[in-house]
Amino acid sequence: MVTAANRLSEALHNWADWNLIAPLAAAPRLGPVLSEGSGHVLFELLDEPSLVARVRRRPTSEVEGAFSGEVEIWSAAASAGIAPALLYVDHQQQVVICERAGQASHPITGAALGQLMCAIHALPKVNRRLTLRADAVSYLSSVPAEQRSAWQAIVHSTDIDQAFSLLEQDTDYLCHNDLTVGNLLTQGDQLFAIDWEYAAMGSRYFDVAIAMADLPLVEQPLLAEHVLGQSLSNALLTAGCNIAALMTALWQHRFDPSQAPDPRNDLSWLPRQ
Numbered sequence: 467m468v469t470a471a472n473r474l475s476e477a478l479h480n481w482a483d484w485n486l487i488a489p490l491a492a493a494p495r496l497g498p499v500l501s502e503g504s505g506h507v508l509f510e511l512l513d514e515p516s517l518v519a520r521v522r523r524r525p526t527s528e529v530e531g532a533f534s535g536e537v538e539i540w541s542a543a544a545s546a547g548i549a550p551a552l553l554y555v556d557h558q559q560q561v562v563i564c565e566r567a568g569q570a571s572h573p574i575t576g577a578a579l580g581q582l583m584c585a586i587h588a589l590p591k592v593n594r595r596l597t598l599r600a601d602a603v604s605y606l607s608s609v610p611a612e613q614r615s616a617w618q619a620i621v622h623s624t625d626i627d628q629a630f631s632l633l634e635q636d637t638d639y640l641c642h643n644d645l646t647v648g649n650l651l652t653q654g655d656q657l658f659a660i661d662w663e664y665a666a667m668g669s670r671y672f673d674v675a676i677a678m679a680d681l682p683l684v685e686q687p688l689l690a691e692h693v694l695g696q697s698l699s700n701a702l703l704t705a706g707c708n709i710a711a712l713m714t715a716l717w718q719h720r721f722d723p724s725q726a727p728d729p730r731n732d733l734s735w736l737p738r739q
Contacts, residue, residue, distance in 0.1 A: 470507040470521045471496060477519065477554060477561045484554040484563055486515070503648055504721045506661065511563070517553065520660070522560035526721055527663045533560045535594050539640070539665045548585045549658055550651065567651035567658050574650060574657075576685035579677055580692025582650075582657045587639040587670060587693070596643060596668030598709060599630045605716035608723075616729040617716070625738060626712060629705035633669040636702060640665065641673035646680045670694065671706030679710065707737050 474496065481493045490513075497510030500518060505526035511517040522533060534557065543549035554563035602621050609617045620626060642649075643664040651658040674693050678686040690703060715735055718726035727735050 470523050471509070473521050473559045474509065474519050474561055476559060477556045477563060480554070480556075486553060488515070501648065503661065505663065510566075516566040517563060518550075518566045520562050520564065526717075532663055533557065535592070536662045536665065537562070539589070539592060539594075540660075540662045542589050543586065543659065543662065546585060546589060547656065548582055549660065549662070550653070564660075565653075567653040567660075570647065570650040570652050570657060572647075573682050573685065574647065574680075576681055576688030576690075577692055578657050579645065579650075579681065579685075580689045582659060583642070583645060583670075583673065583677065583689070583693050586642050586659065586665075587673075589640045591638075591667060592640060592665075594666040595638070596641070596664075596666040596672070598633065598668075598672065598713060602713060602716055605713075605720050608720040609716070610719075613728055613730060620712065620729055620736070621716075626708065629708045632702055632705040633672055633709060636669035636671060638667040639670050639673075641668050641670060643668065643673055643676060645673070645677040669702070669706065671699075671702040672710055673706075674703070675706035675710035676714075678707070679714070704738075711736050 478493060478496065481490055484490065492513070494517065495512040496519070497512040500508045500510050502508070502523075505524050506520055506522050509519045509521070511519055537552065537555050537557075540549055540562075541552055544551045550565040550567050552562055552564050555561070606614065606617055606621065642659055642662065643666065644661060645659060649659055649661045651660060670693060674690050678689055681689060690698060694703075715727050715729075
């Protein structure tokens with residue numbers, strides 16, 4: 467069985483090629499796991515300088531060429547000072563070596579997260595667009611057979627169809643689309659984002675809605691106001707929250723079934739207004 471650590475071997479073997487200001491004098495040693503997400507594992511690299519290795523354990527994006535697109539956007543974000551610098555990329559094994567940043571302090575404020583999100587939305591456009599409606603249909607294949615008709619009724623309902631349409635008609639910005647606590651780091655006073663696998667052109671309201679779910683209730687409207695300002699549309703924000711809740715629930719059926727809700731007896735996760 468090929469483990470995440472095994473897949474790092476080639477990147478570590480090529481340590482002399484890493485893009486460091488001061489080249490390493492010897493091969494780094496692989497340290498402990500710092501964090502483990504649904505699709506990736508983050509390892510500490512021992513010895514100076516302070517670096518980490520992130521290896522994709524399994525793809526969780528429906529977008530073709532997701533890793534290459536992630537690296538492109540992550541590099542642009544690093545140049546803008548809102549992501550750790552990438553020092554080495556192994557496309558075959560889907561490994562990146564990057565600068566280390568600290569875990570984000572808790573609780574994260576809506577203003578701080580809003581500042582980071584606005585900087586992301588200001589990044590150059592890319593040729594990747596969020597495909598929420600198609601992803602929802604794809605995720606349905608992972609739903610248990612006994613729940614499928616209930617999920618299909620929700621996905622194809624008039625309310626959800628209208629919410630999808632509102633987001634699809636909104637102005638496109640480059641969005642991270644997964645600014646949850648596990649994907650936020652700090653370096654000094656700067657809030658950083660990692661794991662750009664879902665980054666694509668899309669509606670800011672979906673981006674905000676995904677991020678709001680991890681914030682304390684009092685901070686959620688502050689995030690929305692900071693990002694959307696005077697142009698904030700309650701109809702779009704409601705659409706974003708409903709689609710974010712739906713996509714999260716369907717995503718769980720694909721990648722984390724133990725946490726997935728059953729719509730036959732629980733719709734509390736769908737924040738319709």
